[in-house]
Amino acid sequence: MRVPVQLVAGGALAGVFLALALVSLVWTPHDVAALSIADKLRPASAAHPLGTDHFGRDILSMIMVGARTSLAVALLAVGIGMAAGVPLGLIAAANRGGLIDELVMRANDLVFAFPSLVIAILITAVFGPSAVNAILAIGIFNIPVFARVTRGGALSLWTLDYILAARVAGKGAARISIEHILPNLLNLLIVQGTIQFSLGILAEAALSYVGLGAQPPTPSWGRMLAEAQTLIYTDPALAIIPGLAIVLTVLGLNLMGDGLRDLLDPRLRRIRA
C-alpha cells in the first residue's frame, strides 16, 4: 500500500518536536531555570544556537522543554476527551432515539454552546493556574467532540447486516458496541484524535499566553510568546521562534491527520488505487 505524502511529511515534522521533547527529559543544552542577566538577548552562537532571552535563558532549551509541556497537555486532554466521549457516544448510539441518547446529545450541545476558551480561562482562574488545570479545561471540551463523532459513526454501523447477525446470535448492545462497533470506528477516532491534538496545542499556548497554563519556571511556548511581546521591535526572534514551533507542530499534526484519513479510509484508498 502506498503511504500518503502528507503522512510522511506531517509525521516527520511532528516527530522532530516529539524527539526534542523526549531528549529534554534527560538533557538540555542549558538549565532552563538558570537566569544569567549578563547573557541576556544574545544572538545565535555556538553556545546558544537560538540565542538567549531577556533573562539570559537559552532559547533552544526552553523550546525543548516547552515542547514537552505542549505535547503532554494536548495528549492528556485528548485522552480525557476520548475516555469520556467515546463511551458516551457508543451509549447514545446504542440507545438511538431513546431518552439516554437525547440526554447525552443535549448535554453535548450545552458544552458546545459555551465559548470553550473563555470557560477554560474561568476554570484555571477559579482553581488556580497550572498545567493540570489546563489539561482538565481543554479535556472537557474534547468530550463532546468525541461523543459526537463516535455516535455519528456508530449510528451508520448499527444499520449494517453484521450487527443484525450479532443480534440474532443473542448479543446485547454493550457487547455489540465493544466487539463490532468500536473496532470499526478506530480509523475515525484516530483521525479525530490528531485534529484535537493539534487544537489542544493551540489551546495550551493560548492559556499560557494569558498566564493560565504551565507556571514559571516551567517553560511554555505560549508564555514565551507573551514575554516576547514587549521586545518584539528590539528582538523579534524571541517571538518568532516559539511562534514557529507552534505553527510547525500544528501543521505537522494536521498533515498527519489528513494522511492517516487517506491511509485508513478504504473508500479513499479505492479511489486512489
Added chain:
Amino acid sequence: MIEVEGLSLDIGALPILRDVSFRIGAGEVFGLVGESGSGKSLTALSLMRLLPAGAAVRGSVRLEGRALFDLSEAEMCALRGAAIGLISQEPMTALNPVMTIGDQVAETLLVHGRAGRAEARRLAAAKLARVGLGEVPPDRYPHELSGGQRQRVAIAAAVALRPRLLIADEPTTALDVTTQAQILALLKGLVAEEGMSLMLITHDLAVVAGMADRIAVMQGGRIVEQGPTGAVFRALGHPYTRQLFAASEHVPDRIPHRGGDVLLEVRGAVRDYRLPRRSPVGAHPVLRAVRGVSFTLRRGESLGLVGESGSGKSTLARAILGLEPLQGGQILLDGAPVRAGDPRMQVVFQDPYGSFNPRHRVGRLVAEPFHAAGRPPDAAARVAEALEAVHLSAADAQKYIHEFSGGQRQRIAIARALITRPELIVLDEPVSALDVSVRARILDLLAELQERFRLSYLFITHDLAVVRAITDRVLVMRAGEIVEEGETAAVLDAPRHPYTRELVAAAPAIPTDWRGERRHG
C-alpha cells in the same frame, strides 16, 4: 448512429476492455448483457469519456460520424447530456437531494444554453409530465418521491435535450418488479417517440429479451457474441451465452416437502412504528407495518414470502427472529415465543458485503451464533464442518472476509447459519445481490443443505423465479398483509388475488417459443 470499433481500455496496468466493437442504429434498442466485472458499465463510460484517472483507451467511437476520442473536453461537455444521455442504477443518489425535481430537469437545458430560465422551467414540467409525473408538482424534492418516481425524474433529465443515444445502466435493478415493468415500458415508448437509440446495460437476460432489438454478451472485457435478440436466444451459439442462459433459468434438484408438524406459528402479528409527531403537542402518528399476519411453517418445508419494498416482509422477518417487539399477536417456535439468540433459528442476509465485521477472521465470524448458548468445546471442529458443508475449506477460517468473492461470502453466511445446527433458517433475499451463475450455485447449495440437515426455510424475496425454484409454498405480502397463500406452482401459475396477478404479469420473462426452439434443436 454510433459505431464502436476495437475499443480497448486499461486502467493502470489492469486490462479492462479488449477489442469491443458494435454499432447501434437509429431508433434501435441495443442490450449489453454480462455479469459484474465483465466491463459493461465501463464500456458505457468510455463512450461518454467519463473514465477514472489512469485510464488508457484505444480504438474509435463515432457518433453520427464524429470521432468522439478526437474531440476536446469542452466539445465532449457539449455532447454529454445533449447528444448522449445517461441513466444510472441508483435513483437515490443520481439526483441532488437539495434541488427540486423541476430544477434538475431544467438544469440540463440551462447548462447547454438551450433555453432561458422560464422556458427551461416550462419544458422541464412538460418532460416530467411525459415521463408520467404529471401529477407530481415540479417543486418537490427527491426525498418526497418513491424510487420509481425518482428514476422517472432521472429519465426526464436524461431525455430533456432529445439525445440521439440514451445509455441506461441497470436502470431498473434497484426497483420492484411492478415498477420495473412501468419504467421499461416508459423507456420503450420514449425510444419509439423520439427515434433515439437506447443502449440498455443489464445483467438480467429476461429484461433484455423483452426490450432489445439486438444484444451483445460480454465476458471478461470482450463481447463474446452479438446479434438480433431472438436469434441469439434461439441459437445460444457461444458456450458462455449458453451458461448464462442455463444459470438464469436454473432450478435446483430438490424433493418437494409437504412438511411435518408445525415448527413456526405466526398468530395475528402486528408491528407498529411510532412516527415523529407533527406538532409539539400532538400524538405520535402510528405506521402499521405488519397488520395481523398469521401463517404456519411446517418442519422440513420451504416457505416463500414474496412482496415488494414497503410490504412489511423485512419487518416481519425481524419480528420472527425476535429482534422487533410486537404490538399484537404472537410468534411461536415449537410452541414457545421466539427470542433472539435461539440456536434453533438462524438467518442469512442479502448483502454479502455488509454481513460481516471486516475486522474479524472467518472462524470467529462463523462461530458468532454460539454466543447465546455458549461456545461448545468442539467449536473449532464445528466451524470447519460448517465451512466444508458449504464447500469451502476448513483452512478458510484463518482468512479475513475481504479475501472472498460475493458468492463465497454468501457461502460463509450460510455456514454461520448452520453452525448451531438450526431447524429453521430465515433467508432474507439471499441471492438478490449475486450474479446469475453464482446465484444458481447458491440455490443448489441451499437445496442440498435442506435435504442433508432436514432444514426448514423461510425464503423472503421479491424474485418470483427464485421462489418458484426453491419453495414448496408461498405467501404473497402487500401493505403489511398476506393477500394470497398456497402451493408455489399453483399460486404463480393461477394467481387468484389481483395483486399476485399483477406481480406475475410484471415479472420479465424470456418468450417461451425462443426456449422451445432451443430444446428441439
